[in-house]
Amino acid sequence: xxxxxxPLALALVGAVMVGAPAPAQDTRQNxxxxxxxxxxxxxxxTGTVTxxxxxxxxxxxxxxxxxxxxxxxxxxxxxxxxxxAACPTASQDTDEDGxxxxxxxxxxxxxxxxxxxxxxxxxxxxxxxxxxxxxxxDLSAKGNAFTGDATRGDLQPLxxxxxxxxxxxxxxNDGTLPGEADGTAGYKAFLxxxxxxxxxxxxxxxxxxxx
Ligand SMILES: [Cu+2]
Numbered sequence: 001x002x003x004x005x006x007p008l009a010l011a012l013v014g015a016v017m018v019g020a021p022a023p024a025q026d027t028r029q030n031x032x033x034x035x036x037x038x039x040x041x042x043x044x045x046t047g048t049v050t051x052x053x054x055x056x057x058x059x060x061x062x063x064x065x066x067x068x069x070x071x072x073x074x075x076x077x078x079x080x081x082x083x084x085a086a087c088p089t090a091s092q093d094t095d096e097d098g099x100x101x102x103x104x105x106x107x108x109x110x111x112x113x114x115x116x117x118x119x120x121x122x123x124x125x126x127x128x129x130x131x132x133x134x135x136x137x138d139l140s141a142k143g144n145a146f147t148g149d150a151t152r153g154d155l156q157p158l159x160x161x162x163x164x165x166x167x168x169x170x171x172x173n174d175g176t177l178p179g180e181a182d183g184t185a186g187y188k189a190f191l192x193x194x195x196x197x198x199x200x201x202x203x204x205x206x207x208x209x210x211x
Contacts, residue, residue, distance in 0.1 A: 033158045035196030037064065038087050041099050041168060041181075043193035047131075049163045051077075051198055056140045058155075060116060062123065062131040064194075068168055069129040071187055072122035075165040078195075080111030080150050085162035087195040101179030102166070102190045109162045109195060113150040116163075123165070158198050165194045 032052040039045055047064035067073050079085035088105035095104070114137065117123040123131050137145045139152050146152070155161060168191045175181025180188040 032201045033161075033198035034201050035163050035198045037163075037165070037194040037196045039066075040088070040105075040192045040194055043068070043168050045165060045194035047194075049196060049198075050201070051158050051161075053158065056138060056143070058137045058139055058145070059134050060137060061134040064123070064131040064165070065129065067124050067129040067131070067165070067193070068187075070127040071124075071167055071169070072120065072189065073117070073124045073131075073165055073167040073193070074121045074189065075116040075123045075163060076112040076147070077114040077116065077155070077161050078106075078109040078112055078164050079161035080113050080154055082108065082110035084160045085109045086197060087162065088192070095176060095178060097175040097179070097181055099175045099179065099181035100192055101175075101181055102192060103179065105164065105192050105195070109164055111150070112147045113154045113161060114145055115147045159200050161198050163194075163196050163198070164192050166190050166192055168193050 032050050034048050034050040037045060037047045037049065044066040045064065046066050047062070049064065050059075050061040052059040052061065086108045088100045088108050090100075092104045092107055093100055095101075115121060116135070118125075118135075137143065139145050139155075146154075167187065167189050169187045170181055170185060170191070172185040173183055174185075176183055180191040
C-alpha cells in the first residue's frame with residue numbers, strides 16, 4: 001500500500017491512522033532491522049545500526065560513537081555459516097586473555113557476508129570517532145556488495161545477522177597469543193570493538209492491538 005518512504009508522506013498517513021487498528025498489509029518488504037551495539041573489549045563504542053531493505057537495495061543507517069579517532073574501522077555484516085549470529089561472550093575467550101578476538105568471536109557471529117565501509121574498509125572516513133547517516137548498498141549481481149562466496153541468500157532473514165565493528169589500540173601486555181591481543185602494543189585493526197544482533201523493528205506491533 002505504501003510504496004514510498006518519504007517521511008512526510010509517512011507522517012501524514014500515520015496521522016490519519018491514529019486510533020485505527022493496524023492495517024493487515026504485508027510490510028515485510030519494508031521492515032527494518034536495528035542492532036543495538038554492545039561494547040566489546042572495553043572500547044567505549046556504542047550506538048545503533050539499522051538495515052532497511054528496499055528491493056535490490058539495502059540501506060545501512062549508522063548512529064555510532066566512541067570509535068578510536070584517526071584510525072580505520074572495518075565493519076561487517078556477519079552471519080555466514082552460522083544459523084543465528086550472536087555477540088561473543090566471555091565463554092568465547094578461549095585463550096583466556098580477557099579479550100574477545102576476531103576468530104574467537106567468529107564461533108558465534110560467523111563469517112563475513114558484507115564488508116561495509118566502501119573501498120577503504122573504513123566506516124569512519126573523517127576519523128572523528130563517530131559515524132552517522134545512511135549508506136545504500138546494491139545487492140544485485142552488478143553491485144558486488146557481497147564478500148567472498150557470500151550471497152544474498154546468506155542475508156535471509158536479516159534478523160539472523162550481526163554487525164561487528166573492528167579496530168582498537170592496545171598497550172603492551174594487553175592479552176596473550178594467539179589472536180590480535182597478543183601482548184604487543186599498537187593498533188589492532190581486526191580486534192572487535194562492538195557488535196549487535198539485528199532485530200526486526202516492528203516486533204512490538206502487537207501492542208497496538210491491546211485495547
Ligand atoms: Cu567483521
